[in-house]
Amino acid sequence: xxxxxxxxxxxxxxxxxxxxxxxxxxxxxGSAAVAQGDWKxxxxxxxxxxxxxxxxRPVDPSLRNPWPxxxxxEFQRRADQIIAAQTRDVKAGVNTYFENEKRxxxxxxxxxxxxxxxAALKYLQAQDxxxxxxxxxxxxxxxxxxxxxxxxxxxxxxxxxxxxxxxKQQMFDGAKKWTEKDPLRRAHYAYDGPKExxxxxxRNSWVDVRSTENLYLMRVSSVYLMAEETGNRETTxxxxxxxxxxxxALYRVGMGEWDSENYHGHSIAPLLNLxxxxxxxxxxxxxxxxxxxxxxxxxxxxxxxxxxxxxxxxYNHAQPFGGSAANAxxxxxxxxxxxxxxxxxxxxxxxxxxxxxxxLAVVNLARKKFDRPVExxxxxxxxxxxxxxxxxxxxxxxxxxxxxxxxxxxxxxxGTSVDGGDVNGFKILAFDKEQGVVALHAAPSSNPALxxxxxxQTGVVAEPNRVAQQENLALWLVKDGKSPWLWVxxxxxxxxxxxxxxxxxxxxxxxAIRPLGAQPVRVxxxxxxxxxxxxxxxxxxxxxxxxxxxxxxxxxxxxEVGERESHGSLPQFKKAVLSAELDVAELEQGVVRYKSAxxxxxxxxxxxxxxNLGVWRNGQRRDLQxxxxxxxxxxxxxxxxxxxxxxxxxxxxxxxxDAAGRASxx
Numbered sequence: 001x002x003x004x005x006x007x008x009x010x011x012x013x014x015x016x017x018x019x020x021x022x023x024x025x026x027x028x029x030g031s032a033a034v035a036q037g038d039w040k041x042x043x044x045x046x047x048x049x050x051x052x053x054x055x056x057r058p059v060d061p062s063l064r065n066p067w068p069x070x071x072x073x074e075f076q077r078r079a080d081q082i083i084a085a086q087t088r089d090v091k092a093g094v095n096t097y098f099e100n101e102k103r104x105x106x107x108x109x110x111x112x113x114x115x116x117x118x119a120a121l122k123y124l125q126a127q128d129x130x131x132x133x134x135x136x137x138x139x140x141x142x143x144x145x146x147x148x149x150x151x152x153x154x155x156x157x158x159x160x161x162x163x164x165x166x167x168k169q170q171m172f173d174g175a176k177k178w179t180e181k182d183p184l185r186r187a188h189y190a191y192d193g194p195k196e197x198x199x200x201x202x203r204n205s206w207v208d209v210r211s212t213e214n215l216y217l218m219r220v221s222s223v224y225l226m227a228e229e230t231g232n233r234e235t236t237x238x239x240x241x242x243x244x245x246x247x248x249a250l251y252r253v254g255m256g257e258w259d260s261e262n263y264h265g266h267s268i269a270p271l272l273n274l275x276x277x278x279x280x281x282x283x284x285x286x287x288x289x290x291x292x293x294x295x296x297x298x299x300x301x302x303x304x305x306x307x308x309x310x311x312x313x314x315y316n317h318a319q320p321f322g323g324s325a326a327n328a329x330x331x332x333x334x335x336x337x338x339x340x341x342x343x344x345x346x347x348x349x350x351x352x353x354x355x356x357x358x359x360l361a362v363v364n365l366a367r368k369k370f371d372r373p374v375e376x377x378x379x380x381x382x383x384x385x386x387x388x389x390x391x392x393x394x395x396x397x398x399x400x401x402x403x404x405x406x407x408x409x410x411x412x413x414x415g416t417s418v419d420g421g422d423v424n425g426f427k428i429l430a431f432d433k434e435q436g437v438v439a440l441h442a443a444p445s446s447n448p449a450l451x452x453x454x455x456x457q458t459g460v461v462a463e464p465n466r467v468a469q470q471e472n473l474a475l476w477l478v479k480d481g482k483s484p485w486l487w488v489x490x491x492x493x494x495x496x497x498x499x500x501x502x503x504x505x506x507x508x509x510x511x512a513i514r515p516l517g518a519q520p521v522r523v524x525x526x527x528x529x530x531x532x533x534x535x536x537x538x539x540x541x542x543x544x545x546x547x548x549x550x551x552x553x554x555x556x557x558x559x560e561v562g563e564r565e566s567h568g569s570l571p572q573f574k575k576a577v578l579s580a581e582l583d584v585a586e587l588e589q590g591v592v593r594y595k596s597a598x599x600x601x602x603x604x605x606x607x608x609x610x611x612n613l614g615v616w617r618n619g620q621r622r623d624l625q626x627x628x629x630x631x632x633x634x635x636x637x638x639x640x641x642x643x644x645x646x647x648x649x650x651x652x653x654x655x656x657x658d659a660a661g662r663a664s665x666x
Contacts, residue, residue, distance in 0.1 A: 056355035087114030094123040102147030106346030139174035146215040149222035157277040175226035183207040213257035214266040221270040244661025245389040247286040251657040253381040262315035265328030289663035295358040299366035304436035305336035309427025316452040319439035333366040336436035364649030376401040379627035400469040406431040406508035414610030415465035424452035430509035446484035448531040468604035481552030487545040512577040517555040
């Protein structure tokens with residue numbers, strides 16, 4: 001279990017010793033008192049049949065997705081499990097230096113719900129480490145760092161009636177001053193830059209200027225909520241427009257920080273604040289629409305506690321329960337009996353105390369309650385498209401996702417990022433009875449620590465690479481005939497080979513890997529030892545398989561995946577794979593063709609532009625120029641159209657976002 005407050009401190013930091021002293025000053029100066037309500041801890045948490053039930057503040061019923069009682073009961077069991085885990089290790093203190101509250105505030109709020117409210121509330125109201133310099137003008141309250149803002153909103157709006165009247169007044173007064181003008185790049189008295197760093201001393205702003213999508217959402221939602229709360233109408237109107245423009249862009253071009261294993265949950269949390277606490281119905285509806293979209297996008301790749309690729313900003317998380325996407329979505333989607341055994345993200349308290357629940361059709365999509373197999377085509381925008389409201393931008397990535405009975409395989413035509421990139425372009429999730437799923441990672445690389453994306457580093461992925469996929473078949477080429485290749489898979493996955501083909505045997509899934517202008521893939525003991533001896537190893541207990549190209553212009557791998565429903569048995573699968581036809585006569589030109597035993601033809605014709613890759617499926621070239629956000633029987637969204645539909649498990653969901661960013665749910 002993670003130490004409750006394990007955060008990095010600056011050398012001079014000391015634990016705060018008491019409650020803020022600025023509150024009394026605020027009252028003496030004549031600030032309007034903030035009314036204390038009657039939202040008590042006994043309203044937040046009740047007992048039913050000896051089990052804790054967690055309650056949200058009321059939200060307009062017309063903006064709530066209906067949930068069956070059995071789903072709500074499952075949710076409450078998972079919530080109780082999380083709160084119990086997060087409050088098992090009780091330690092005093094809180095680190096308020098810069099954005100360290102991004103962990104501690106979340107855990108402290110969990111402690112309030114878990115029965116340790118006296119100590120937790122004390123530290124939630126502790127004086128900020130930088131109250132006299134960075135936060136002097138906002139009554140000593142940290143309204144700067146985006147990660148802190150996310151938690152400040154729930155602390156004020158959900159737990160506010162448990163705070164002392166003086167401290168809640170202090171938060172109100174600070175917020176009123178903070179939002180009297182747009183705080184973004186408002187000249188800050190502490191600025192002494194330009195210099196390295198992200199604080200106001202280096203960035204000359206009253207609020208964090210970082211604009212990765214998750215941080216953007218933390219900032220705009222928090223500024224909006226506090227401007228609305230304190231009556232600063234001009235800032236409220238300005239940020240409402242930002243939020244509606246973001247919603248409009250999301251439903252037309254998708255999420256720039258798409259399906260990030262590391263940040264998906266961090267984008268969800270601030271939207272929950274907006275959904276739960278905004279007073280303006282249009283803003284609440286926009287927040288719901290954004291949450292519905294992000295849950296639907298996550299449901300495509302979530303399965304039994306795992307999260308499949310491709311992904312933007314993947315951070316090479318092992319599975320299951322690797323990163324914020326799998327953690328956050330498990331709270332709602334479950335579908336795995338054990339839950340997480342390691343560290344939580346600290347955002348879960350937002351979900352547990354929120355009125356939001358995903359649409360039933362989206363839950364069914366996550367649990368794969370539809371007729372399988374299903375192939376999903378998807379398109380993703382460039383990184384800044386959504387946060388800069390580029391409603392007419394074009395796709396940058398094209399994805400194929402195949403969902404079978406016991407596995408998911410996903411790929412991008414552009415493959416995995418090369419130098420300095422952050423995109424994982426290929427991944428397989430396979431059913432596992434004990435763990436929920438296992439993830440099979442691969443890349444044209446010799447670095448087993450980074451089998452997903454290069455994580456902004458150079459020299460990890462050999463050269464540009466491209467993937468063509470047709471259902472359970474994939475052809476993967478790299479423009480380097482001597483490139484290394486590796487697979488990083490759990491040690492319990494059985495590895496065998498026959499006639500130069502490597503077979504991976506999972507619980508119910510079989511993967512065949514055939515080399516293209518390369519040596520056969522084999523278990524690499526040296527790389528396996530290297531991986532498991534690394535103190536920062538993200539894949540403990542995994543094994544590494546590797547090979548290298550023979551030379552020339554290109555090399556690669558052909559993959560075929562099978563299961564009982566498609567092939568009957570492992571021997572029958574092996575027989576089918578070994579009888580498949582492979583044409584590598586034009587490999588030097590970047591052309592390969594593969595014909596499976598069941599008659600499917602898949603061809604790849606290299607193109608330096610991944611949006612013009614030649615993907616030939618049964619003799620027809622796939623049209624990559626007219627891609628949709630989602631195109632499948634279970635999830636549909638046209639590029640630029642503003643409509644999302646999900647149909648799964650006899651449930652349907654539809655959301656429309658008009659040209660003004662207004663959301664409706666017909």
